[in-house]
Amino acid sequence: MPSTEFRRPVSPVEWWIAAHPKGTAPVLQLAVEGTGRIDAERLAAAVATAADACPGTRLVRRGRTWVDTGEPPAVRTVAAGRVVDLPDLQVALDDRRGPTCEVLLVGEQDPAIVFRAAHAVMDAGGVLLWAADVFRALRGEPLVGAPDTVTETDLLPPLEGKPQPPGLDYPALLGKPGPGRRTLWVRRSIDGYHAGLVARLATVIAPLTGAPEARFSVPVNLRRYAPETRSTASLSHSVPFAVPTGQDWSTTHERLLTLLAEERDAQARLDPAVLKMPIPVLRFINGALERKAAKTDRYASHCSLAHLGRVDVAGFSGAGFAATALYSLSTAPAGGPCEIDVVECAGHTEIVLSWHDGPGIAERAEAVLDAIEEALSPAALRTWAANDTARVVPQTTVVAGFAAQASATPDAIAVVDRDGQYTYADLDRRSRAIAAALQERGIGSGDVVGVLAERGRPAVAAIWGVLRAGAAYLPLDTAHPDARLADILTDAGAPLCLVDAPRPVPGALELDTLPTEPPPGWAEPAVGPGDLAYVIYTSGSTGRPKGVEIEHVSLSNYVAWATPMLGVDAATRMPLLTSFAFDVSCTSLFLPLLAGGTLLLPGGELNHATLRRLLTEDAPTVLTLTPSLLELVCELGVRPAGVLVVAAAGEVLRRSLAVQTLEVFGAACRVLNLYGPTEATIEVVAHEFHPGRDTAASVPIGVPTPNCTAYVLDAQHRFAAPGEAGELVIGGVQLARGYRGRPELTAERFVRLADGTRVYRTGDIVRVNARGVIEFLNRADDQVKVLGNRIEPAEIAQTLERHPAVAKAAVVPRHAAGGHKVLCAYVVADPAPAPEELQAFVGERLPRYMVPATVTVVGELPRTVNGKIDVRALPDPFAGAAAPAGQQQDRDELTRAVAAVWAATLGVDADRLADDADFHTYGGDSLLMLSMVAGVCREVVGAEHEQRFMDRLGDIVRRPTIEHVADLARSVRSAAVPVS
Structure with missing residues (x-):
């Protein structure tokens, strides 16, 4: 059947609304705010497509029948501004000549889309159905549609008795409005979702009426009687509801639920006989009703409370637009009171109070919303002294900082690796040469350049070269598979990748083919705080890694805080103990080189031998590393002097390990626990360990750092009280720009609190303890960490x-x-x-x-x-990992010694270890394997044979079994030909 044949009868409530005096018929308006852009023509096409599926959006009234005009709602573009202030929202919609529905596109960048419908033809539930289909059309998804011709008459049971018309008995909650009928909308966003919301609102408002009992009207969606109904008709009835002042919200909620369970909303209805009344007569009655209300300052109730339900903003996003909030703005019917419209979305409760404007109305409306906000989200929970972190945000960049440092101390040692060293002048010259070469190839601001090189001086020069070219660097791990590296470079849109050896990756450019001196007179491009500094990829829950974009202002803010916190100065010697592709590397890469200190680069794979050499020969003063690596360091059996600060990051720091760290490095060493996801530029929460005060099993992660904030939200996105567990969300200047090329994922993880504060949802469950510091508890999702890497x-x-x-x-x-x-x-x-x-x-x-x-x-x-x-x-994969009976008796002395080391490392009884089982079968990871190898060197091989044994580390990695490790140990001790 062609859609233009769609028609349905006018229901009694629609007939009454249609009979309002000219220009006063109420209009329903749903605003969708978000980020991004929506093309007006594309939106108009989606509205037209949705109108075919929701023909109720194209209706005009012909007598007592709604008729489909076949004309989709118009899309009008209006200038950007606050939606509540738009004069277009004051304009009524004509039910006879039309249009009865229209769409406003407000602004271009980060717009709002307002769906408007005459209340005579549609209710709020219908507007939601319509708007959702418009966004489905924008996303190219199948539409659900609303083709039903159902009206209230079809849904309601027979009327019991004759309904009593409401009287005008209640004074205006906000005071007498001024002349005219201009609607004022006052909006408030409140954090979290709140059970029994209508009841909570009623109990807050009741005392404000000054009456012993407050009277409310509560619109109820009649679709609850036929959930399968897909109709945009006006299918809501307002139920009268009295609430004694002082009654608690739970009692109020129970009474309201009882009222609905008894289907009182089905009887609180307009007399169907109203359809027999001619429109002119009914219009006169409505006009008289409105005039009497204005003259006597008496209305049908104190307030109308309309709850539109909970909405997923993802359903109202698409085509380059990500919704961040939905809210409803209504206009009052004849004799109607002020109205509070509520929508729950995006972790917020969106409240709009609407009423006729007049002197003092806005101020009184704000006072009502203040009372509601304090009841739902007390200020004592919204504010936390530790979030008073505002400082002057650095407006310089690390690029300018390094250039100044190189000029001030050209002969100081900047970088040391196993093959040599760079002075500051060397690194300055080499990085400028790379920058100039990149610039010649068209690289500049906004570009991303990959850096795929081993942990050595060329990689450091490459990173600084990319930054000095004005581009952002993309650090890649040389141990990662070529296919993954290629995927990341492609996803990042990197035109070039600087490599220290031939690599089969897109855009590979070998560093040793580039000039070592910048061209004479080369001018370094300006780099601003808002420019992109680096992009680091992390594991993705969708099966695809995601690139985190960090701006210079975020990096500079971190450096400004971390430099004094870690005690970094010109005497600092800081090793790089992680992959460049792990953002903790930034601490070592930037802090010492901006303070005149020295960056130490241990050569090759990190293991107990290289770590021991680093600690005993290279004289580091500051260590920043994961707790897993710190544990290996503490097992080395060395007591290095001169380490002033140990900063642990990336994993939970156990108290026992923190205590052991003080034993290894001395009581004068400061042990810091740093916390921060890649999305927040390295670290944003910090705590210095105090063994006398920090007595829990794990060390607290601390309090926010300068210009950063932290909040704990419960499962309903409300602020958690001190001591209560909740998700940690972090805000401030160090937040990432977002995920590269992933606007939907960015909108999902980077959200806003009700006051507009942009925050990142970490997924970590924490609490604020009695001492006012944050303690990590666990994860809210399936994400795990291995050696500090998010997986x-x-x-x-x-x-x-x-x-x-x-x-x-x-x-x-x-x-x-x-x-x-x-x-x-x-x-x-x-x-x-x-x-x-x-x-x-x-x-x-x-x-x-x-x-x-x-x-x-x-x-x-x-x-x-x-x-x-x-x-x-699921079956336990470790259940059958026990050694065969009697195997331990068959082991020779050396094999028993190796098995004992394995047992100590893995925490497993040696009798359970099979000689031919893989190390990982018992829960071993790469760092535990290094601990095991260190133990074998110490307990079995001996110092004189250690280097020869470590030369076979690759053989151990490829075949990590007790029997193979024992054979290798036996081989090097006897100086025999190594076992392959």
Whole structure:
């Protein structure tokens, strides 16, 4: 049936609304605010498409019938401004000549879209149905539509008795309005969702009326009687509801639920006989009703409370626009009171109070909203003294800072690696030469350049060269598979990648082919605080890594705080103990080189031997590293002097390890626990360990750093009270710009509090303890950390599913026999590949730390009722890891010694260790393997053979079994030909 044949009868309530005096008929208006842009023509096309699915948007009244005109609602572009101030919202819509619906596009950048509908033809529920389909059309998704011709008459049971018309008995809540009928809208966003919201609002407002009992009208969506109904008609009725002043909200809520359970809304209805009344007569009555209300200052109730429900803003996003808020702005009917419209979305409760404007009305409206906000979100929870961190934000950049430092101390040693050193003049000259070469190739502000090089002086020069060219550097880990590196470079849109050796990656440019001197007179481009400094990729829950974009102002703010906090100065010698692709590397890369200190670069893979040499020969003064690596350092058996600060970051710092650190480096050493996701520029929360005060099992993460803030929100996005657990969200100048090329993901993770503060949702569950510092508790999602690296198990599972034999896969963290958390994969596959094949498959595509320790083939992936993987129903991959009976008796002395080291490292009884089982089978990871190797060197091989044994580290990594390690140890001790 052609859509233009759509028609439906006018219902009694629609007839009454249509009979309002000219220009006074109420209009429903849904505003959608967001970030990005929406093209007006594209929006108009989506509105037209949605109108075919929701023909109720094209109606005009012909007598007592709504008729489809076939003309979609118009889309009008209006100048940017506050939606509540738009004069266009004061204009009524004509139910006879039309249009009865229209759309306003407010502004161009970060616009608002306002859906307007005459209340005679549609209710708020209908507007939501319509708007949702418009955004589905924008996204190119199938439309749900609202083709039903259902009206209130079809949904309601027979009327019991004759309904009593409401009287004008209640004074205006906000006082007598001025002349005219201009509507004032006052909006307030409040953090969180709140159970029994209408009841809470009623109990707050009741005392403000000055009456012993307040009277409210509560619109109820009649679609609840037929949930399958897809109609945009006016299907809501206002139920009268009295609330005694002083009654608690829970009692009020119970009474309201009882009223609805008894279907009182079905009887609180307009007399159907109103349809028999001619429009002119009814219009006269409505006009008289409005005049009497204005003259006597008496209305049908004290206030109308309309709750539109909870809305997912993702459903109102698309085509380059990400919704951040939805709210409703209504206009009052004849004799109607002020109205409070509520929508819950994006973690906020959006409240708009509407009433006729007049002297003092706005101030009284704000006072009402103040009372509501204090009741829902007390100021004592919204404010935290530790968030008073505002300082002068640095307006310089690290580029300018390094140039100044190089000019001031050209002969000071800047960088030291195993092959030599750079003075500040050397690094200045080399980095400017690279910058000039990049500039000649068209690289400049806004570009991203990859840096793929081992941890040495060329890599440092390359990074500074990219920054001095005005571009952003993209650090890549040389240990990652080529395929992953290529994917990241492509995703980042990097035209070039600086490499220290030939690499099969897009845009590879070898550093040794570039000039070592800048051209004479080369002018360094200006770099501003808002320019991009670097992009670092982290694991993604969608199976695709995501690039975090950090601006110079964020980096400069971190440097300005961290330099004095870590005691960095010209005497500092700070080693780089992480990959450049881990943002903790920025601490070592920038702090010493901006203070005249020295950056130390340990050569090759980090292991106990290189760490011991670093601590005993290179005289570091400040260490910044993960707790996992710190644990290995503390096991070296050395007591280095001169280390003044140890800063742990990236993982939970156990108190026992912090105490051990003080024992190793001396009581004068400061131990810092630093916290911050990549999305917040390295670290934003910090705590100095005090063994006398910090007595919990893990060290607190602390309080926010300068120009950074931290908030704890509960599961309903409300501010948590001190001591209560909740998600940590962080704000301030160090927040990332967002995820490169991922606006939807950026909108999902970078959100705003109700006061407009931009924050990042960390997914970490924390609490503020009695001492006013933040304690980390756990994760809110499946994300895990290995050696400080964030890992989304979903990315590993999706990689496994790319194997031709794997139908489904799941990866979950489990505790191995020694209590260590490892990644375990479960696959549904036919035919079933060997676990080693699947591990190798993942290893060719993902970093080594993301390769699951075990792979188990299962018939299906069991799930809970909520659709999540049921970990308890999965087989334990470590259950069969015990050694064969009697094997321990067959071991020779050396093998027993190796097994003892394994047992101590893994926390597993030596009798349970099979000689031919893989180290990872027992929960070993790469850092535990280094601890094991260090133990074998110390307990089995001996110092005189250590270097020869360490030369075979690659053999151990490829075949980590007790018998193989024992054979290698035996080989080097006897100076025999090494075992392959």
